[in-house]
Amino acid sequence: MNAATTTRRESIGQSPRALPNTSSVPPRSLPNDEQRLLARLRQSDEQAFDELVTKHHGALIRMAMGHVGDREVAEEVVQDTWMAVIESLDRFEGRSSLRTWIFGIMIHKAKDRGVREKRHTTFSDFETFDEEQEDAVDPSRFHRSGEWAGHWAFPPQPWDDQTPERLLASQQAVQAMNRAIEALPVTLKDVLILRDVEGVEAKQVCDILQITETNLYVRLHRARERVRRAVETYLEGCQRAV
Amino acid sequence: MAHDASQSVHEEITCREVVEWTSAYLDAHVGEDRKQQIALHLAACAGCGAYVGQIASVRDLVRLLPQTVDSPSESEQVRQAVAAKLRRQ
Numbered sequence: 001m002n003a004a005t006t007t008r009r010e011s012i013g014q015s016p017r018a019l020p021n022t023s024s025v026p027p028r029s030l031p032n033d034e035q036r037l038l039a040r041l042r043q044s045d046e047q048a049f050d051e052l053v054t055k056h057h058g059a060l061i062r063m064a065m066g067h068v069g070d071r072e073v074a075e076e077v078v079q080d081t082w083m084a085v086i087e088s089l090d091r092f093e094g095r096s097s098l099r100t101w102i103f104g105i106m107i108h109k110a111k112d113r114g115v116r117e118k119r120h121t122t123f124s125d126f127e128t129f130d131e132e133q134e135d136a137v138d139p140s141r142f143h144r145s146g147e148w149a150g151h152w153a154f155p156p157q158p159w160d161d162q163t164p165e166r167l168l169a170s171q172q173a174v175q176a177m178n179r180a181i182e183a184l185p186v187t188l189k190d191v192l193i194l195r196d197v198e199g200v201e202a203k204q205v206c207d208i209l210q211i212t213e214t215n216l217y218v219r220l221h222r223a224r225e226r227v228r229r230a231v232e233t234y235l236e237g238c239q240r241a242v
Numbered sequence: 243m244a245h246d247a248s249q250s251v252h253e254e255i256t257c258r259e260v261v262e263w264t265s266a267y268l269d270a271h272v273g274e275d276r277k278q279q280i281a282l283h284l285a286a287c288a289g290c291g292a293y294v295g296q297i298a299s300v301r302d303l304v305r306l307l308p309q310t311v312d313s314p315s316e317s318e319q320v321r322q323a324v325a326a327k328l329r330r331q
């Protein structure tokens with residue numbers, strides 16, 4: 001094995017330098033539990049794979065859906081991803097976390113597939129998103145001129161300590177939030193799912209998506225704001241109903 | 243665009259700017275000057291206080307949302323394909 005055999009996937013966000021085949025010696029840069037997991041995976045431990053697949057399935061499918069717009073195709077993309085993971089596990093160098101590497105492979109495959117299946121361009125998922133242009137929050141909620149220019153004209157109504165719990169307990173609120181997430185343009189959905197749903201470190205999200213941190217926060221904030229708006233609308237509806 | 247560093251900490255920041263910086267601020271991904279500027283604003287502005295709190299809640303909520311597409315049976319096909327591939331390896 002030499003540098004030339006390093007897969008394109010392995011080099012996501014990293015320089016494509018390959019180490020000698022390290023399948024018996026897990027990379028030192030990974031935390032211990034991740035090293036143990038990797039060792040099991042490299043022994044083709046079915047249970048280890050099963051746990052990993054189950055753990056990431058939801059997030060992988062949701063993200064793939066954003067790119068291909070079709071549940072069945074998304075399933076195929078995710079399945080292809082795991083096949084690639086199994087095939088190239090020996091070449092995984094451990095300079096990113098295992099999860100970053102797996103999601104990176106999926107994004108590659110989903111993008112390829114999304115380009116091939118361009119017929120989905122009418123999907124809201126493909127809404128073009130111009131992050132330089134769009135304000136996160138509706139500009140009409142701020143004073144436009146005068147002494148208070150740029151300050152809230154219509155500030156958000158405060159939530160109390162119990163609001164998050166109540167939201168989670170309400171099927172309607174949960175549905176409103178899930179719908180808002182599903183309706184996000186793919187560039188926003190990717191960052192929200194990786195950073196907030198999966199809890200991937202900001203730096204790793206940038207590696208997976210090949211974006212800058214500034215970009216990440218612009219997108220992440222717009223995504224969160226759209227979910228916040230959905231909650232706000234839901235709460236306004238509740239108030240009117242009282 | 244709110245994401246520039248040209249504004250000095252002594253200048254006041256508007257609510258509209260605070261809003262744009264919220265997620266970076268919550269992740270401690272803003273410079274020291276900007277952080278102080280935002281903290282100062284938040285201490286005096288109820289609207290932005292509520293807004294930042296809500297974005298933090300949303301950040302935590304999306305992780306806890308029950309997923310309709312996430313049940314074990316949904317991943318069954320993929321898990322079987324993985325198991326089959328491992329046995330062929």
Ligand SMILES: [Zn+2]
Pocket residue numbers: 151152256257258260283287288289290291
């Ligand atoms: Zn304010």
